Amino acid sequence: MTHIPTLAVEGLQTWFHTKAGVLKAVNGVSFEVDRGKVLGLVGESGSGKTVTGFSIIGLVDPPGRVEGGRILFNGTDLARLPAEELRQLRGARIAMIFQDPMMTLNPVLRIDTQMIEAIRTHSNVSYKKARSQARDALGQVGIPSPDERLAAYPHQFSGGMRQRVAIAIALLNKPDLIIADEPTTALDVTIQAQILFEVQKLCRQTGTALIWITHDLSVVAAIADEVCVMYAGRIVEQGVIDEVLDRPTHPYTQGLIGSVPGHNRPGSPLQQIPGVMPSLLTLPKGCSFRLRCRYADSACQVEPEMHVVANPYHATKCWHPLSGEVSHGI
Numbered sequence: 001m002t003h004i005p006t007l008a009v010e011g012l013q014t015w016f017h018t019k020a021g022v023l024k025a026v027n028g029v030s031f032e033v034d035r036g037k038v039l040g041l042v043g044e045s046g047s048g049k050t051v052t053g054f055s056i057i058g059l060v061d062p063p064g065r066v067e068g069g070r071i072l073f074n075g076t077d078l079a080r081l082p083a084e085e086l087r088q089l090r091g092a093r094i095a096m097i098f099q100d101p102m103m104t105l106n107p108v109l110r111i112d113t114q115m116i117e118a119i120r121t122h123s124n125v126s127y128k129k130a131r132s133q134a135r136d137a138l139g140q141v142g143i144p145s146p147d148e149r150l151a152a153y154p155h156q157f158s159g160g161m162r163q164r165v166a167i168a169i170a171l172l173n174k175p176d177l178i179i180a181d182e183p184t185t186a187l188d189v190t191i192q193a194q195i196l197f198e199v200q201k202l203c204r205q206t207g208t209a210l211i212w213i214t215h216d217l218s219v220v221a222a223i224a225d226e227v228c229v230m231y232a233g234r235i236v237e238q239g240v241i242d243e244v245l246d247r248p249t250h251p252y253t254q255g256l257i258g259s260v261p262g263h264n265r266p267g268s269p270l271q272q273i274p275g276v277m278p279s280l281l282t283l284p285k286g287c288s289f290r291l292r293c294r295y296a297d298s299a300c301q302v303e304p305e306m307h308v309v310a311n312p313y314h315a316t317k318c319w320h321p322l323s324g325e326v327s328h329g330i
């Protein structure tokens with residue numbers, strides 16, 4: 001029997017029909033994520049990471065629209081699912097964690113009210129059982145004295161603790177898939193590391209597939225099994241995390257790694273990728289990175305196909321893949 005991954009995104013295209021023209025925010029993106037695995041989606045601001053996450057969960061609003069591709073969740077295409085069925089999957093089988101926990105939390109309701117409702121909407125358990133599940137969930141994400149904290153309102157938590165509550169809510173119904181969009185970016189580095197570790201552990205325990213969206217390669221290195229590097233609405237390189245970080249083949253990935261502090265000798269200057277990302281309204285013909293790429297030549301005026309360059313899985317969308325190991329401190 002063929003293996004069906006938790007999520008298989010195939011050739012996803014999500015475009016915004018703006019007054020200035022068609023903005024191709026996601027332009028033919030494909031990846032898979034399986035039970036208990038973590039996929040890091042990394043790229044600079046505006047590369048299409050959030051729109052990819054929103055497309056999967058059905059939260060793209062007009063003038064945006066999923067134009068093409070398939071979003072296979074346990075084999076069912078979410079892109080073609082009626083809105084009501086998709087709504088039912090959200091919160092039950094698929095959850096999202098946002099950068100701002102107040103996207104999840106209701107400021108005027110106590111935490112216990114919110115958590116118990118989240119549990120009882122999707123499963124037929126008593127109030128008492130739901131309350132005890134809620135208390136356990138707070139404990140699992142490292143909230144001290146969870147019994148007492150259940151009665152608190154969101155504003156009575158610190159930023160880090162509030163995000164932990166939002167994460168506990170996302171994990172409540174043991175979803176098959178969680179999409180986390182920069183949930184730790186606003187937090188202190190130590191708290192960020194604790195939260196990454198806890199979420200990864202819980203997802204492995206429950207078999208939840210996790211997509212972690214970030215612009216920070218060190219976060220991806222800490223949490224992900226596989227990584228997709230996004231640039232201008234496309235994935236330009238993807239594969240097993242150590243393969244991609246140690247032997248990046250796409251000049252953009254090399255540039256990203258070079259711009260992380262501590263990538264080589266201490267004290268050496270950071271390398272910035274010269275130039276800026278092209279407008280998604282007027283993408284250049286061929287490889288979208290070619291105008292910033294020092295290896296670009298006439299071949300790059302044709303869009304390269306994603307092709308496998310190594311095993312364990314490692315694929316690149318470049319006509320001139322680089323080879324060799326890079327030193328980095330990520």
Ligand SMILES: Nc1ncnc2c1ncn2[C@@H]1O[C@H](COP(=O)(O)OP(=O)(O)OP(=O)(O)O)[C@@H](O)[C@H]1O
Pocket residue numbers: 016018023025043044045046047048049050051052062063064215280
């Ligand atoms: N509602 C919208 N209308 C028009 N364009 C949009 C809309 N939402 C997003 N976009 C555009 O889609 C592109 C991709 O945005 P997206 O938020 O996915 O990037 P990102 O990689 O997540 O960046 P960031 O890290 O800054 O959130 C951007 O050019 C953005 O301006």
